[in-house]
Amino acid sequence: MISEIRMSELKFKMPYRVTLDRNGERAARQLVLLRRVSLKSVLASCVVLLGGSIHAGAQGDGVFNSIYSAREVELDTQPQSAFWQGADPVYAEVGSHGQLVTGYRTRISSRWTKKSLYLLFECPYEELYLKPSPNVVDETFALWNWDVAELFIGSDFRNIRRYKEFEVSPQGEWIDLDVNLDLPDHTVGWTWNSGFQVATRIDSSAKIWYGAMRIPFAALDTRPPRAGATFRVNLYRSQGPPERKKAIAWMAPMSDTFHTPDRFGLLRLARGK
Numbered sequence: 001m002i003s004e005i006r007m008s009e010l011k012f013k014m015p016y017r018v019t020l021d022r023n024g025e026r027a028a029r030q031l032v033l034l035r036r037v038s039l040k041s042v043l044a045s046c047v048v049l050l051g052g053s054i055h056a057g058a059q060g061d062g063v064f065n066s067i068y069s070a071r072e073v074e075l076d077t078q079p080q081s082a083f084w085q086g087a088d089p090v091y092a093e094v095g096s097h098g099q100l101v102t103g104y105r106t107r108i109s110s111r112w113t114k115k116s117l118y119l120l121f122e123c124p125y126e127e128l129y130l131k132p133s134p135n136v137v138d139e140t141f142a143l144w145n146w147d148v149a150e151l152f153i154g155s156d157f158r159n160i161r162r163y164k165e166f167e168v169s170p171q172g173e174w175i176d177l178d179v180n181l182d183l184p185d186h187t188v189g190w191t192w193n194s195g196f197q198v199a200t201r202i203d204s205s206a207k208i209w210y211g212a213m214r215i216p217f218a219a220l221d222t223r224p225p226r227a228g229a230t231f232r233v234n235l236y237r238s239q240g241p242p243e244r245k246k247a248i249a250w251m252a253p254m255s256d257t258f259h260t261p262d263r264f265g266l267l268r269l270a271r272g273k
Helices: 024-057 186-191
Strands: 063-068 090-092 106-112 116-124 148-154 162-168 174-180 197-203 208-216 230-239 246-249 265-270
Touching (some): 116 148, 116 230, 148 208
Antiparallel strands (some): 090 106, 106 116, 116 208, 162 174, 197 208, 230 246
16 A cells, blocks of 8 residues: 655656747747646546545554453443443445445444453444344344344354354344254254343334344363453444345455455454454
8 A cells, every 4th residue: 555655756758859949938938838738647547546545544443452351340332431432443345345335334343351242233224124023032044134233252263164154133133053054954054052141222213223142261271261352253244135236345355255264354352452
């Protein structure tokens, strides 16, 4: 990415040599015009290059810091609360192939304790695509066909095709899966139960819905959590009806499926910001 342009280093090749004769004044004016046109062309190219790099840069270094909390809390969907104000958020705002998805920039925050991993999704929307007759008590199979926020997270760095999937809908429906991509149908992992909890809220006036998760670390890894530990993760949203469906990601999967573990980033358990 171009970070600095020194004007003294810009050089232009002229298409012909200018010789001052009795028509020299006219030729000089043409020379000045050509220099101005060339300079504008170079600057315009630089703007295009810088603009194209913003989408990739928005994903930062691919590390999502989850900030430690000394105490467990009730699930809270208020981003202004002291608990969530202590987080270090990232943003999901690109499509499946890295293009910017305008209007849906999703802020995602995380905290951790000795027992649990917490997440909060703040999800702008234009229209909600919701499953009729929602069931918030029992797990909802194929919830991914509707509006959801999703966390994919794995602790096995040797076999990256094994990880856990957690989803929550604006209505408070949920599903968790133990994913094994080596199986003919990895959705069979939906019978696994992590014991995670969700809370949701829809702000129809602001057109933002909020989804919070609390996931027991025991469902993620056999090792106890500690500062500095890392997990392989990606964060997603499915938004809108099939004919206008938006796929929104933190780290672009560069595929038509979210299940591309080689494109995951890292979640790091941090002591502080």
